[in-house]
Amino acid sequence: xxxxxxxxxxxxxxxxxxxxxxxxxxxxxxxxxxxxxxxxxxxxxxxxxxxxxxxxxxxxxxxxxxxxxxxxxxxxxxxxxxxxxxxxxxxxxxxxxxxxxxxxxxxxxxxxxxxxxxxxxxxxxxxxxxxxxxxxxxxxxxxxxxxxxxxxxxxxxxxxxxxxxxxxxxxxxxxxxxxxxxxxxxxxxxxxxxxxxxxxxxxxxxxxxxxxxxxxxxxxxxxxxxxxxxxxxxxxxxxxxxxxxxxxxxxxxxxxxxxxxxxxxxxxxxxxxxxxxxxxxxxxxxxxxxxxxxxxxxxxxxxxxxxxxxxxxxxxxxxxxxxxxxxxxxxxxxxxxxxxxxxxxxxxxxxxxxxxxxxxxxxxxxxxxxxxxxxxxxxxxxxxxxxxxxxxxxxxxxxxxxxxxxxxxxxxxxxxxxxxxxxxxxxxxxxxxxxxxxxxxxxxxxxxxxxxxxxxxxxxxxxxxxxxxxxxxxxxxxxxxxxxxxxxxxxxxxxxxxxxxxxxxxxxxxxxxxxxxxxxxxxxxxxxxxxxxxxxxxxxxxxxxxxxxxxxxxxxxxxxxxxxxxxxxxxxxxxxxxxxxxxxxxxxxxxxxxxxxxxxxxxxxxxxxxxxxxxxxxxxxxxxxxxxxxxxxxxxxxxxxxxxxxxxxxxxxxxxxxxxxxxxxxxxxxxxxxxxxxxxxxxxxxxxxxxxxxxxxxxxxxxxxxxxxxxxxxxxxxxxxxxxxxxxxxxxxxxxxxxxxxxxxxxxxxxxxxxxxxxxxxxxxxxxxxxxxxxxxxxxxxxxxxxxxxxxxxxxxxxxxxxxxxxxxxxxxxxxxxxxxxxxxxxxxxxxxx
Numbered sequence: 057x058x059x060x061x062x063x064x065x066x067x068x069x070x071x072x073x074x075x076x077x078x079x080x081x082x083x084x085x086x087x088x089x090x091x092x093x094x095x096x097x098x099x100x101x102x103x104x105x106x107x108x109x110x111x112x113x114x115x116x117x118x119x120x121x122x123x124x125x126x127x128x129x130x131x132x133x134x135x136x137x138x139x140x141x142x143x144x145x146x147x148x149x150x151x152x153x154x155x156x157x158x159x160x161x162x163x164x165x166x167x168x169x170x171x172x173x174x175x176x177x178x179x180x181x182x183x184x185x186x187x188x189x190x191x192x193x194x195x196x197x198x199x200x201x202x203x204x205x206x207x208x209x210x211x212x213x214x215x216x217x218x219x220x221x222x223x224x225x226x227x228x229x230x231x232x233x234x235x236x237x238x239x240x241x242x243x244x245x246x247x248x249x250x251x252x253x254x255x256x257x258x259x260x261x262x263x264x265x266x267x268x269x270x271x272x273x274x275x276x277x278x279x280x281x282x283x284x285x286x287x288x289x290x291x292x293x294x295x296x297x298x299x300x301x302x303x304x305x306x307x308x309x310x311x312x313x314x315x316x317x318x319x320x321x322x323x324x325x326x327x328x329x330x331x332x333x334x335x336x337x338x339x340x341x342x343x344x345x346x347x348x349x350x351x352x353x354x355x356x357x358x359x360x361x362x363x364x365x366x367x368x369x370x371x372x373x374x375x376x377x378x379x380x381x382x383x384x385x386x387x388x389x390x391x392x393x394x395x396x397x398x399x400x401x402x403x404x405x406x407x408x409x410x411x412x413x414x415x416x417x418x419x420x421x422x423x424x425x426x427x428x429x430x431x432x433x434x435x436x437x438x439x440x441x442x443x444x445x446x447x448x449x450x451x452x453x454x455x456x457x458x459x460x461x462x463x464x465x466x467x468x469x470x471x472x473x474x475x476x477x478x479x480x481x482x483x484x485x486x487x488x489x490x491x492x493x494x495x496x497x498x499x500x501x502x503x504x505x506x507x508x509x510x511x512x513x514x515x516x517x518x519x520x521x522x523x524x525x526x527x528x529x530x531x532x533x534x535x536x537x538x539x540x541x542x543x544x545x546x547x548x549x550x551x552x553x554x555x556x557x558x559x560x561x562x563x564x565x566x567x568x569x570x571x572x573x574x575x576x577x578x579x580x581x582x583x584x585x586x587x588x589x590x591x592x593x594x595x596x597x598x599x600x601x602x603x604x605x606x607x608x609x610x611x612x613x614x615x616x617x618x619x620x621x622x623x624x625x626x627x628x629x630x631x632x633x634x635x636x637x638x639x640x641x642x643x644x645x646x647x648x649x650x651x652x653x654x655x656x657x658x659x660x661x662x663x664x665x666x667x668x669x670x671x672x673x674x675x676x677x678x679x680x681x682x683x684x685x686x687x688x689x690x691x692x693x694x695x696x697x698x699x700x701x702x703x704x705x706x707x708x709x710x711x712x713x714x715x716x717x718x719x720x721x722x723x724x725x726x727x728x729x730x731x732x733x734x735x736x737x738x739x740x741x742x743x744x745x746x747x748x749x750x751x752x753x754x755x756x757x758x759x760x761x762x763x764x765x766x767x768x769x770x771x772x773x774x775x776x777x778x779x780x781x782x783x784x785x786x787x788x789x790x791x792x793x794x795x796x797x798x799x800x801x802x803x804x805x806x807x808x809x810x811x812x813x814x815x816x817x818x819x820x821x822x823x824x825x826x827x828x829x830x831x832x833x834x835x836x837x838x839x840x841x842x843x844x845x846x847x848x849x850x851x852x853x854x855x856x857x858x859x860x861x862x863x864x865x866x867x868x869x870x871x872x873x874x875x876x877x878x879x880x881x882x883x884x885x886x887x888x889x890x
Contacts, residue, residue, distance in 0.1 A: 098190055101178045104200060109161045109171055111197035112205070117417060117424070126196070128189035141187055152183050169204075198422035198495070206557035208422045211565065212407070213495050216529055218573040219566040233574075234603040237567035238628050245621075249605070250612040250630035255280055258607055259291065260770050261631075265543055265601070266295040268304035268640045268691075270647055270770050292601055293585060296594050299656060300691075302342035307639055307693050308542055309337050311721065312404050313354075313376050316714035317660055319448060320378035320699040327448060329461040333372035334693070335657045340370075346591035347535060347575070348524035351405055356517035358456065358464040359510075368456055371463040374435065376400070378699065378715060379449040386442040387481050393449070397435040398428065403717045405523050407534035407555035410493070415479030421556035422495045426488055429475050433490035434503070434515035436473045437465040465512035490515050492522045499527055524591075530555060532572035536596065537562075540571070541720065543600050545632040546625075553719035563626040571596070606631075637721055638709035639692035645738075646689055648767045649745035653689040660696035661687040663703050664737065670701075705739075708732045757782060 096102065106125055113120040116130075123135030131151075134140045140151040154160040155176060161169040182188070200207040221233045222240040242249060253261065259279050263271045271279075279291060295301060315334060318324045340350055352360060355374070357367030377396035383389035395411050402410035412418050413428035439451050453459040474484035490513075492501035499522065506514040523531050534555060541547035548568045551559035562568045575596055578588050586594045600606055605628055612618060612630040619625075625632060636644060646652035661683040670679055680701060682688070695703060699714055708728045712718035733739055746767060750760040761781045765773040773781065825838030 096178065096182055096185060096188075098182075098188060098193070102182050103193075103195060104202070105175050105178060106195055107197060107200055107207070108202040108204070109169065109175075111195060113162075115197045127194045128191075131187075131189070141183070149183060149187075152179060155179060164204075197417075198424070201557075205420045206422060208495055208497055210422065210495075210557065211561060212533060212555040213422070213497075213529055215498065215527065216532060216569050216572050216576075218577070219570055221570070232599070232603040232605075233570060234567065234600065235605055237564055237570065238603075238605045241564075241627050242629055245627075247618060247627070247629055248614075249628075250608040250610070252604070252607050253609040253631065256771065257609070258288070262291065262601060263295060264636070264640060266292075266304060266597070267298050267300035268307070268643060269300060269652075270644055273766060276770065288607075289602065292598055296586060296597060299342055300654070302338040302340075303656070303691055303693050305341050305542075306334070306338040308538070309341070310334060310693070311712050311718040312538075313373055313400060314714050314717050315376050316697040316699050318698045318700070319381070320715065321380045323381060324698060324700040325381070325448060327375070327461060329459075330372060330376070331657075331659050332369045332460060333376070334660075336366060336369045336372075338656070338693075341593075344587050344592050344594045346589060347593060348591045351524050351531075352517070352520045355401065355520040355523070356514075358462065359512050359514055359517040365458045365460060368458050368462040368464075369460045372461045373400070374438070374463040375448075375450050375461060381448075383442065390440040390442065391476070391479070391481055393440055394432050394435055398432050400717055401519075402431070403553050403719070405534065406493075406530045407537075407549075407553055407559075408493075408495075408530065409554060409556060409558075415476075418556075420558050423493065426475060427491075427493050427495070429473055429488035430491035430501075430503075431493065431519065433473045433488060434513070434519045437467075437470040437513040437515060438463055439466060465516075468506050468510050468513055470513060492519065496529060499525060526576050532575045533568055536571040536575055537568065538719070539593070539596055539600060543597075543606060544628070545634045547720075553717065564628075571599075574599070635723060638706040638711040641709055642692045642706065642738075644768075645742040649742040650749060651689050651742070651745060652691070653686070655690055658694070660694050661690055662696045663688050663705070665701070665703060666737070669704050705732060705736055757785060761785070 110125045112118070114123045114125045114135075116124050116126050119135070121135045121137065123137075123140060124130040125140070131140050134150075137150065140149065142149045155171065161171060163169065198207050200209050206213075222236045239249065252258075256276060259271050259276060263269065263275070279287065282290075284290075315330075316327075317330055318326050340353075353367045353370035355371070357363060357370040360367055374397055377393070377400065379393075380389060383392075391414075395414055398414075399409075399411040402408045408421065408423070409418075410423055410428055410431060412421075413423045413425050415425070417424045439447075439449065450461070451464050456462050456464055472487040473490075475486055475488050477483035477485055490503040492499065492503065494501050501522075503515055503518045506512065522528065525531075533549075534552070537547040537549045538552055541552055548562045548564050549555060549560055550563075553559075575593075576590050578590060578595065584595070584598070586592075586598060588595055608631050610631040610633045615630070618629055622629065643652060662680065664682040664685075665680055680698070683696075692706065695706065697703075697714060702711060702714070708726075709732075710722045710724055712721055746764065750763050750767075753763065754760055758778065761778060762772055764781075765771060765777070827836045
């Protein structure tokens with residue numbers, strides 16, 4: 057068969073230039089869709105749009121409306137309302153129409169989620185071009201950071217790389233890397249750091265920072281006299297070697313791991329031997345234990361090859377939370393305990409809020425719900441189940457191998473842990489295999505079965521190894537940020553327990569990474585009594601305090617100008633003024649009175665607590681038995697912390713709640729603080745002791761006042777302060793002479809009725825009329841006033857007597873009065889105790 061070939065021609069002659077134009081126009085029309093497709097890039101334009109606006113609700117876990125948008129197949133499959141993308145015509149697809157109609161994305165927490173016109177245009181063009189989706193590409197809601205949540209590309213989850221140290225040429229005399237990083241942004245603004253602090257200020261700052269106590273007058277004098285170039289460095293080395301260094305920095309760690317001496321809840325039983333964990337922390341810090349070993353011991357000290365009593369004591373970290381011996385729902389409560397361990401571990405060591413993923417995928421950080429249970433499986437192997445209350449929710453001494461307060465697994469094989477729907481034990485889903493957090497993509501996140509000779513699961517040891525892996529991006533960053541925070545008042549990241557999306561980003565990210573890398577891979581190998589080994593902390597402390605940034609003044613000549621641009625001092629152009637915390641304040645009062653007892657370690661002491669603080673307790677008489685007065689002169693870190701009755705003197709000055717990890721104490725200014733300093737018996741006793749000492753040392757009022765200033769403020773008073781203090785002292789003396797002096801008079805029974813008409817007046821003298829038993833407890837006390845009452849305590853045991861005709865002294869002893877008493881309507885008491 058013959059086939060005729062035909063051709064189409066223009067019905068009229070066309071000039072060659074015009075013909076070329078027509079051909080070009082035809083080619084342009086035919087290639088329009090291809091050009092549109094080429095101008096769009098799925099990874100650059102479409103994937104971020106889906107992750108930002110869609111995947112939070114439409115992923116393989118959530119599937120709101122039965123729809124997942126994680127892959128092309130799931131997109132075409134659609135949900136309960138049918139396919140999200142039509143095959144023909146694409147422009148009418150529900151995916152696009154819901155966006156154009158403003159239905160998607162829906163409001164979140166009653167706030168609209170904005171999708172921009174540029175994003176809508178990208179979506180329209182993508183659909184019009186055929187909705188190209190790369191083969192095999194599966195979107196992950198955590199793969200990238202959006203304006204609503206962090207992805208796995210979040211800054212704190214990226215590898216730590218040591219940045220090059222900035223250089224400013226020969227004019228820069230600084231040899232400390234910290235100063236180089238701090239000065240660069242200042243230099244870019246044309247700013248200058250504050251001048252150096254004076255020597256007295258610097259010594260006081262350094263001494264409080266390192267040991268939590270004020271310098272002695274002798275230390276001030278020696279430092280001011282020492283003109284050698286290494287005078288300051290010698291002080292640094294001396295303080296780092298002080299046994300009080302571990303007590304100061306141990307307190308920060310105890311805050312972080314929610315340390316207390318009791319269990320909480322209604323009975324609030326004592327955690328027998330928990331104080332040994334506190335002492336272990338102090339000793340570890342004083343010994344400069346490398347931080348990786350510090351972490352391993354607390355999470356898995358019982359699983360270490362070289363385990364001993366001290367490493368098992370360290371595992372007490374896992375039992376420091378509250379414990380309820382009679383939970384309403386025992387099955388629910390074991391998951392509460394599990395959450396406490398996960399939260400304490402992830403917060404303290406990683407700066408992440410993993411516990412937020414117990415009931416659902418984390419709303420802000422790349423932590424899916426499965427990751428929570430993968431991590432929790434390491435602690436699931438321990439005695440989580442409700443058991444013998446004698447062991448306070450932990451293993452017995454036989455199981456531990458030592459009679460200490462510690463933790464270990466029930467065995468090498470344990471029941472599986474199920475993922476719980478909405479965190480509810482009544483709705484278990486699939487079994488979750490143990491593993492690490494998947495947010496760190498470049499570390500192995502698996503956990504292996506234990507070896508054949510293991511008596512535990514070895515899961516906690518593998519989690520600890522993963523945490524201290526030198527490639528873990530969080531551990532070193534979190535730790536050096538805590539060191540910076542306690543030296544400067546704020547961290548480089550100002551949310552020390554949250555390095556996630558809801559936390560702050562670092563003001564100096566390069567400095568943070570340089571310090572983190574230096575912690576793990578020290579370059580400096582100076583001759584020093586301080587260890588230069590990886591993960592050791594004393595050299596990091598020294599590096600920080602030797603910087604000019606640390607040593608600068610809190611006063612800056614251009615304060616108002618600089619603070620207008622940087623009110624939070626993010627650039628560290630001056631030092632921050634910081635108040636003493638509760639522990640340092642109490643210890644300083646003892647130092648001022650010359651009474652501080654530096655005896656280390658052992659069980660905590662119970663301070664005297666005002667009776668009013670006991671009113672809310674069910675058993676007032678046995679709820680609190682204060683330790684002997686001489687034991688109460690020890691440092692505050694050795695205070696017995698009862699969860700249901702924290703010492704009011706410390707609590708009012710922002711001592712933290714012991715229920716949750718505290719990475720940074722609150723700093724409040726409230727009226728009860730002033731009242732506590734005015735009315736608290738502890739403060740009165742310290743004041744009286746200091747006053748007595750000053751009066752013994754000199755008869756000169758001016759000298760006494762100057763000595764008081766030195767003892768309390770470590771400086772002499774100004775001329776104005778001295779004049780004001782002298783005037784105040786004179787007015788107080790006159791007031792006492794006129795109003796409070798009660799002269800000793802012979803007893804006259806005829807005067808008693810008149811006294812009783814106006815109330816009950818007693819004059820009690822500690823030097824006259826007091827009889828005590830062989831233990832020093834008051835048995836009777838004679839009244840020296842004209843009324844001549846006699847107070848007696850037939851039974852010197854402490855016991856409550858709820859009647860009005862009793863005297864109560866500091867909540868311990870009750871004295872019954874003889875003679876005529878008052879009615880309740882007349883009851884008024886004035887006791888002048890001398």
